[in-house]
Amino acid sequence: MGDVDDRWCLVTGGRGFVARHLVDMLIRYDIYSVRIADVAPVIELETYEEKGNLGQALRSGHAEYVSMDVRNKSQVFRACDGVEVVFHMAAPDSSIDNHQLHYSVNVHGTKNIIDACTVLHVKRLIFTSSPCVVFDGKRGIIDGYEAMPYPAKHYNSYSSTKAEGEALVIKANGINGLLTCCIRPSSVFGPGDKSFVPSLVSAARAGKMKFIIGNGKNMYDFTYVENVAHAHVCAERALASGGTVSKRAAGEAYFITNMEPIRFWEFMSLILDGLGYERPKIKIPVFVMMLIVHLVQRLYQILASYGMEEPQLTPSRITLLSCNRTFSSFKANDRLGYRPIVPLQEGLKRTIESYSDLSAEVFLKMKGPSKAAVCLGNGIVANILLWRDTKLTFSTMLILFGFYVNFVVPGYTMITAICNVFIIASVFLFIHRKLPEKLMGFSIEKISESKFQITDRMSRETALSVVSLWNNAAYSLKVISSGNDSMLFFKTALSLSIFSLIGSMSLQSFFSKVLPFAFIAFYIYEQKEEEIDAFFQSVLPPGLSQKSMNKNE
Structure with missing residues (x-):
């Protein structure tokens, strides 16, 4: 291997997500001493880093940290001085919509790195690029290959400036003996990512991950972060091999x-399932989402000056979520000797385990039941009205709609309607039981008696819901009788007034007005609980107590 102390490599953007994994891998492989460059004045290690390879390497002198901004040429030259290899990974967050920032880092910063490498006789430069350099934001890519040209127009500043930086690095190959190549990792995931999984979990907690945009069949290439680090090492080793390689x-x-x-x-x-959240199930056609996105963008253009926040979804992001994006790594395998060292399922397992603190179980323990859930008894009724089990909610809505059309609209009384339901069910079950095992070549599955039995779990949930509702009501009466919580008195009086109004309604009005409102209102209140409570606090007289607003019993 040679004397590692005399051989240094530089990792720019060395405190980024992928870069941390590369630094750790370089230290473990012990080919080079590692100089870590990033914009922070000093390096601040997390606990696992302090105790791990990085902390030990920093203490032993096999790694060092330098504060460097790639836009500052003098800082770049100081960081590159004496290194044999540069892994140029520094880049702004791709989600930031700032052309000047992206251009200054991805283009000017890369020029500075190239200048330093050629002047200081750095031997090898590996640039971390992205598949977005060949994506136009409109058409999907299936089994993309490297000979694909850059699009005439990129869909955002990050993509266009990354393409410019990549082109500069490829063009610099051979100048003063410098060997270069570019790595385009596709959709990187893994432990330590502070964007993808946390954003996904945040959306799931806000109820935004129930929907699939498109038909849900679009294919993607996701890459485990350790494989990306390994690809950089493979690229460097291939460039260092000499000769034809x-x-x-x-x-x-x-x-x-x-x-x-x-x-x-x-x-x-x-990922969502592994962390205990509901899988997205409801499919929304792409053209519907596009109409919504264009409408929201139009509203933003009108209301931006009044403080409206810029919408997160854009047409290009809708395309990204619904199109195919797969790429061939054959060339990397052939010329760099790259093969993934961590399979996808193993990478998923490691990723999910690393984010155990973001699991639904931990979140519910920290948050406790919502006020809407408590109000509904936190049982099966809550699961239905709060859309926690989408299949159960839709099944319930379908049954209620069928009941409404067949028994409420004709004007039956409640008793007559219920009796008719039981008569129809009895006739259906009687005929179904008399049918043969096979009819016209089709197998007929008999309904077992267990389907009509109430399980222990269902009975416990129902009982707990009733008890919770009763205890909540008893607690409220106790607090009201003390005379210390005017807000709770106001809310109780309002609730009783609403129940009184519902009780005076006809069955048809109840089904057509109250039930649809319940399926919407409770869900919205749970999602926007803090904002709604804050609104009531602002409009109600200041003398009313806030105790009940803050309680979650």
Whole structure:
């Protein structure tokens, strides 16, 4: 291997998500001492880093940290001085819509790195690019290959400036003996990511991950972060090999994937399911989402000056969520010797385990039941009206609609309607039981008696719901009788008035007005509980107590 102390490599953006994994891998492989460059004045290690390879390497002198902004040429030259290899990974957050920032880092910053490498006789430069350099934001890509041209127009500043930076690095190959190549990792995931999984969990907690945009069949290439780090090492080793291997590897770009394409929404579901959240199930056609997005963008143009926040969803993001995006890593395998070292399912397992603190179980323990759930008894009724079990909610709505059309609209009394339901059910079950096992070549599955039995779990949930409602009412009466909570008195009086109004309604009005409102109102209140409570606090007289607003019994 040679004397590691005399051989240094530089990792720019070295405190980023992928870069941390690369730094750890470089330290473990012990080929180079590692110089970590990032914009922070000093390096602040997390506990696991302090106790791990990085902390030990920093203490032993096999790693060091330098504060560097790639836009500052003098800082770049100081950081590159004496290094043999540069892994240029520094880049702004791709979600930030700031062309000047992206251009200054991805283009000017990359020029500074290239200048330093050529002047200081750095031997190898590996640039971290992205598959977005060949994506136009409109058309999907299936099994994309490196010979694909850059689109005439990119869909955002990050993509266009990354393409410019990549082109500069490829063009620099051979200048003063510098060997270069570009790595294009596809949809990176794994432990330590502070964007993808946390954002996904945040959306799930807000009830925004119930929907699938498109038909849910679009394929994606996701890449486990350790495989991306491994690809960088493979690229550096190929460039360092000399001879034909170096010549074939240099001056090229390479797609890096896990080589295991998967449906995009299945991947999302596996992460959500692993953390205890509901899988997205409701499919929304792409053209419907596009209409909504264009409408919201139009509203933003009108209301931006009045403080409306910029919408998160854009037409290009809708395309990203609904199109195919798969790439071939054959070239990387052929010229760099790259093969994934961590399979997709193992990567998913490690990722889910690393985010155990974001699981639904931990979140519910910290948050406790919502006020809407408490009001509904936190049982099966809550699961239905709060859309916690989408299948159960839709089934309930379908049954209620059928009951409304067949028994309420004709004007039957409640007793007559219920009796008719039982008569129809009895006739159906009688005929169904008399049917043969097979009819016209079709098997007829008999309904077992257990289907009509109430399970222990259902009985416990129902009992708990009743008891919870009763205890909540008793507690409220106790607090009201003390005379210390005017707010609770106001809410109780309002609730009783609403129940009184509902009680005076006809059955048809109840089904057509109250039930649809219940399916919407409770769900909205649970999602926007803090905002709604804050609104009531602002409009109600200041003398009313806030105790009940803050309680969650």
